[in-house]
Amino acid sequence: MKNGLLTDRQKEVLRHRRQGLTQQQIADIIGTSKANVCTIEKSALENVRRARETLQFMYTLDARFLCTIPSGADLLAVPDMIFQEASARGVKVRYDTIGLINRLRESIPEHVQARFVKDDIQVYLNDDGEIYFE
């Protein structure tokens, strides 16, 4: 039975980094090149990102599919689409227009380009009015 996602090496680097050490200093301590420290740190953070996304997905399991935001849609048009679908299902969304846009940018920044949606986005809705994107 394994621990978390992070290898010992990755934890080591993250800990030293949090202490404020430079990549070169860490490289000297753990006996490798700074390029390697950079790579290790990068993949560590990548793993953390994936861990977050995984838990996000688990939340959507409690939620039901609401609608799809098509690629190319205007960001500012998104909240109204969501409000409309949600009220059709008798659920009050717990965000206002601005809140929804922020939630979207934070939740899946990689699907947003400036004012537009880059890829199709699946929207899920909770009974509590919580919104999830995928």
Place this chain on the structure above:
Amino acid sequence: MKNGLLTDRQKEVLRHRRQGLTQQQIADIIGTSKANVCTIEKSALENVRRARETLQFMYTLDARFLCTIPSGADLLAVPDMIFQEASARGVKVRYDTIGLINRLRESIPEHVQARFVKDDIQVYLNDDGEIYFE
């Protein structure tokens, strides 16, 4: 750039499972054996567990090591150990006795057996008085 930890197959199974389907039903739907569905579901949940642990670790990065709870310790004795160590460091823990025990049971249930601690537990403390276990 990859998504979460879960493969499409794993998500598929988890979704169907949440809908209340049996492993056999899912096996028929996705065209494989029930044994395989079982394995897929198991490794999916394993992945979720690891995702949780990973984020837990990130929290401990902001915290400093406080003490070790030895294997075999009585659960009811744990809070006092923690309060004592914390006050020695001039930090007020943001939980009371009951709260701490609950936090422990929720955070690392696999290390707790009835009223006793099964394995050594590392305790970390935040400047905010937040407590993390590992």
Place this chain on the structure above:
DNA sequence: GGATGGTTAAATGGAAGTGTTTAAGTTCAT
């Protein structure tokens, strides 16, 4: 123009994870 801190790409060997099958083993209610 160096020095310092950071990032990137390509290549590699070894380790670990995934989906699958088959076959056997639970647990539990009817």
Place this chain on the structure above:
DNA sequence: ATGAACTTAAACACTTCCATTTAACCATCC
């Protein structure tokens, strides 16, 4: 005790991930 739901172990081909090296590339600050 029969069946339904579920778990487990072993084995296999495939794929992905990790740490590492080397060598090069930005950015910034004296």
